[in-house]
Every structure is written in structure tokens, then in C-alpha cells.
Amino acid sequence: MTHDHHIFVSVDVCGVKKAADSTVECTKLKSVLVDSGATHSMIPRAILAKIGVEPTSKMRATLADGRQVDFDQARARICLMDDSGKKAVCAVVPVGVIDDGHVVTVGASALRALKARVEFGKDAGVTATGQILTDGED
Numbered sequence: 729m730t731h732d733h734h735i736f737v738s739v740d741v742c743g744v745k746k747a748a749d750s751t752v753e754c755t756k757l758k759s760v761l762v763d764s765g766a767t768h769s770m771i772p773r774a775i776l777a778k779i780g781v782e783p784t785s786k787m788r789a790t791l792a793d794g795r796q797v798d799f800d801q802a803r804a805r806i807c808l809m810d811d812s813g814k815k816a817v818c819a820v821v822p823v824g825v826i827d828d829g830h831v832v833t834v835g836a837s838a839l840r841a842l843k844a845r846v847e848f849g850k851d852a853g854v855t856a857t858g859q860i861l862t863d864g865e866d
Contacts, residue, residue: 753778757760760832782802783800804820808842
């Protein structure tokens with residue numbers, strides 16, 4: 729779905745299996761901002777804590793205004809959902825851990841890992857594995 733030149737997708741965010749027989753928690757997020765201008769995906773600490781994902785390292789990001797900011801970093805499994813709510817494509821990616829209340833974003837490194845393509849303009853939307861996952865229709 730698009731709003732004022734922004735593209736949003738539905739995603740599942742899940743923990744990462746630590747052993748083959750372990751289970752992971754997931755949470756469904758609607759209206760996640762696709763930020764193709766950002767390298768990293770950003771997810772609030774409370775959402776990650778809810779699914780058992782803890783920070784494992786630190787990362788430094790350069791913001792659009794040139795400031796450098798340090799974030800905690802974690803690994804999570806992000807799945808883009810199709811229009812019917814089914815998982816279309818998933819990948820384990822690094823995510824920046826942000827304060828609660830900030831917008832959840834999917835950045836360029838996750839889009840690349842998911843083999844997703846973002847189109848802007850008249851045909852705005854996100855495609856992956858040949859499927860249109862979101863388009864200009866609301």
C-alpha cells in the first residue's frame with residue numbers, strides 16, 4: 729500500500745532458531761515503512777523483546793543529515809507477506825534496535841536479502857519471487 733509517496737508492507741518478524749529443534753516466536757506487523765534509502769531495518773526494542781530477540785552487538789548508522797548514531801543490533805527473521813497474509817519470502821537479517829514509539833522500517837539490506845524490488849511512481853509497490861506484495865491500491 730502507498731500513502732503520499734511512501735510504501736508500506738506487512739511483515740512477520742521472528743526470532744532466529746538457535747538449534748534445529750527449537751521454536752521461535754513471531755509477531756505480525758502491518759504498515760511497515762519500506763525505506764529503500766536506509767541500509768538497515770529498524771525495529772523497536774519492545775517488539776523484539778516480545779519475540780525473544782536480544783541485541784547481540786552494536787552498529788553505527790549515518791543518518792540522512794550526516795549525524796552518526798550508535799544502535800544496538802540484533803538478528804531477526806523478516807518475512808514479507810502477500811495480499812492474502814501468507815509469507816511470500818523470508819530472510820534472516822541484521823536489524824537496528826530502536827526506542828519504542830519509532831516507525832518500524834525495512835531497509836535496503838533486508839530488501840536485497842529478500843530479493844525484493846521496490847518501484848516508485850505510477851506502478852509503485854514491492855515485488856518478490858515474481859509476486860506483487862503491495863501496490864498502489866488501498
